[in-house]
Amino acid sequence: MGVGILVEDLNAWYGTTHTLQDINLHIPANHATALIGPSGCGKSTFVRCLNRMHETNPIARATGVVKMGEIDIYNDASPVEIRRRVGMVFQRPNPFPTMSIYDNVVSGLKLNGFRNRRILDETVERSLKQAALWEEVKDDLKKKSGASLSGGQQQRMCIARALAVDPEVLLMDEPASALDPVSTSKIEDLIFQLKSQYTIVIVTHNMQQAARVAENTGFFLNGKMVEFDSTHKIFTNPRDKRTEDYITGRFG
Amino acid sequence: MATLPIRTSSVSRFTEVRRNATNHFVTGLAIVSTVIVLVPLVAILGYLLYKGFSSLNLAFFTHIPAPVGEPGGGMANAIAGSAVVLGLASLLGIPLGIGAGVYLAEYGRGRFFGSMVRFTADVLNGVPSIVMGIAAYALIVAKQQHFSALAGGVALAIMMVPTITRTTEEMLATVPHAIREAALGLGVPKWRTAISISLRTASPGIITGCMLAFARVAGETAPLLFTAFGNQFWSFNLSQPIAALPLQIYVYAISPYDEWHRLAWAGSLVLIVLIMVSVTLVRIFANRGALKGGS
Numbered sequence: 001m002g003v004g005i006l007v008e009d010l011n012a013w014y015g016t017t018h019t020l021q022d023i024n025l026h027i028p029a030n031h032a033t034a035l036i037g038p039s040g041c042g043k044s045t046f047v048r049c050l051n052r053m054h055e056t057n058p059i060a061r062a063t064g065v066v067k068m069g070e071i072d073i074y075n076d077a078s079p080v081e082i083r084r085r086v087g088m089v090f091q092r093p094n095p096f097p098t099m100s101i102y103d104n105v106v107s108g109l110k111l112n113g114f115r116n117r118r119i120l121d122e123t124v125e126r127s128l129k130q131a132a133l134w135e136e137v138k139d140d141l142k143k144k145s146g147a148s149l150s151g152g153q154q155q156r157m158c159i160a161r162a163l164a165v166d167p168e169v170l171l172m173d174e175p176a177s178a179l180d181p182v183s184t185s186k187i188e189d190l191i192f193q194l195k196s197q198y199t200i201v202i203v204t205h206n207m208q209q210a211a212r213v214a215e216n217t218g219f220f221l222n223g224k225m226v227e228f229d230s231t232h233k234i235f236t237n238p239r240d241k242r243t244e245d246y247i248t249g250r251f252g
Numbered sequence: 253m254a255t256l257p258i259r260t261s262s263v264s265r266f267t268e269v270r271r272n273a274t275n276h277f278v279t280g281l282a283i284v285s286t287v288i289v290l291v292p293l294v295a296i297l298g299y300l301l302y303k304g305f306s307s308l309n310l311a312f313f314t315h316i317p318a319p320v321g322e323p324g325g326g327m328a329n330a331i332a333g334s335a336v337v338l339g340l341a342s343l344l345g346i347p348l349g350i351g352a353g354v355y356l357a358e359y360g361r362g363r364f365f366g367s368m369v370r371f372t373a374d375v376l377n378g379v380p381s382i383v384m385g386i387a388a389y390a391l392i393v394a395k396q397q398h399f400s401a402l403a404g405g406v407a408l409a410i411m412m413v414p415t416i417t418r419t420t421e422e423m424l425a426t427v428p429h430a431i432r433e434a435a436l437g438l439g440v441p442k443w444r445t446a447i448s449i450s451l452r453t454a455s456p457g458i459i460t461g462c463m464l465a466f467a468r469v470a471g472e473t474a475p476l477l478f479t480a481f482g483n484q485f486w487s488f489n490l491s492q493p494i495a496a497l498p499l500q501i502y503v504y505a506i507s508p509y510d511e512w513h514r515l516a517w518a519g520s521l522v523l524i525v526l527i528m529v530s531v532t533l534v535r536i537f538a539n540r541g542a543l544k545g546g547s
Contacts (some may be wrong), residue, residue, distance in 0.1 A: 051437065055435070056436055058362070078442075080441050081439065083439035087437070087441075090430060090433065090434065094430040096431060096435070096449060098452050108439060108440065111435065111440040111444050161434075165439060
């Protein structure tokens with residue numbers, strides 16, 4: 001089951017660049033939340049702060065409070081623990097090239113020392129079914145490299161890989177922007193199904209995509225969150241002039 | 253449907269001829285250079301085969317060197333000695349070299365200590381091999397008061413480390429950052445990501461680097477002259493002087509006897525073949541279990 005995320009006064013820097021300024025936001029559990037905004041507005045930085053990937057860059061830092069359920073992720077847990085509970089899917093599919101499909105999917109478990117064969121088998125099947133990839137790859141699980149799949153299949157495998165560690169939150173940083181329309185629509189269907197079990201945060205440049213999959217949408221601009229509301233409200237009757245300009249295509 | 257206009261040639265006939273000529277000229281240069289490089293290589297190998305093969309016999313692989321004046325004898329002890337010294341050098345040099353390379357690529361980027369290590373590795377790489385021998389002599393032989401296989405192994409290991417370190421670092425640098433992020437994003441600790449993801453992805457290149465380092469030190473004579481020293485008899489004792497193929501070849505080659513010259517040729521051929529065989533075996537072994545369609 002997913003948990004809600006509460007963000008208070010989140011600020012982030014890359015070197016001296018202040019990339020996120022005073023973000024306050026509540027992301028509800030078991031819903032999909034979309035983040036839109038022009039390139040460089042801080043959406044990716046924001047999601048990377050939610051699983052503490054931001055700090056893997058030595059020049060990056062962040063301040064503020066991010067609460068996942070009852071846990072303050074910056075004070076109550078190590079980054080490694082947080083990343084097991086908050087899965088991430090990246091913009092470009094990034095399978096482990098030396099691993100089979102099977103090993104890719106359970107890499108999160110295996111690399112953390114988990115070896116029970118029966119549970120690994122079950123996890124592979126469950127995760128690949130959740131990611132709607134099972135039927136396509138079930139005969140080649142251990143024969144083929146994860147890198148041999150098509151781009152869209154790779155991305156669904158990466159989603160399965162993230163789901164295999166049974167996270168509560170799934171962060172998706174433009175998960176379909178490198179994919180063709182058919183694969184994109186498969187990913188969107190997937191988000192639609194997954195959001196009943198996980199809290200999903202999706203960064204996207206595609207506003208139709210935000211409208212299709214997310215209940216709530218936040219608009220980011222120049223490191224600030226300009227507006228956050230129900231997706232319907234954002235796309236039909238935004239409060240802020242800048243949101244309106246962006247969604248109607250006047251800039252960005 | 254409108255047809256696209258056929259592109260009319262905008263360059264003159266002369267320009268086209270000139271471009272083609274340039275293309276052929278550059279291609280030709282590349283081919284000529286390749287041939288020039290290949291000629292001495294093939295010539296050496298061919299001459300080695302011609303000179304060495306005729307002196308090879310079973311005794312070469314089963315007998316130890318015969319005393320001066322007696323015919324026959326072989327280099328069995330030198331082949332075994334080389335295996336011992338090289339095994340020791342690999343055992344020490346490969347883990348150390350890879351470890352240092354992992355540090356440089358995964359942890360030492362942009363750090364002062366990292367640049368120091370990198371600089372030291374580059375300098376060590378350029379140090380003449382005889383100096384490595386002197387270093388091992390001062391470190392081990394002088395302290396223990398006798399020559400030993402151990403000292404030879406250490407000398408060769410020190411030679412292997414810089415090559416392996418720098419290759420490991422460079423190969424790890426080619427592993428896309430996205431793959432590391434994927435692992436970190438799954439809650440895999442950094443050390444585990446470095447070993448199970450980065451190192452594993454870069455392993456084909458790193459294995460090649462280790463093989464190059466191995467092949468390079470396998471033929472080294474200078475660092476062994478006053479470390480392993482050589483031995484006319486069987487020895488597997490690490491704290492005793494030990495025979496090695498390059499040493500034996502050196503001793504026989506500068507001797508005044510025709511018989512020994514022939515044995516030196518045979519030894520050179522065996523040395524090269526052994527290096528080729530071990531490199532090939534490692535490659536076959538390393539490629540086993542590769543998956544379909546992997547990059």
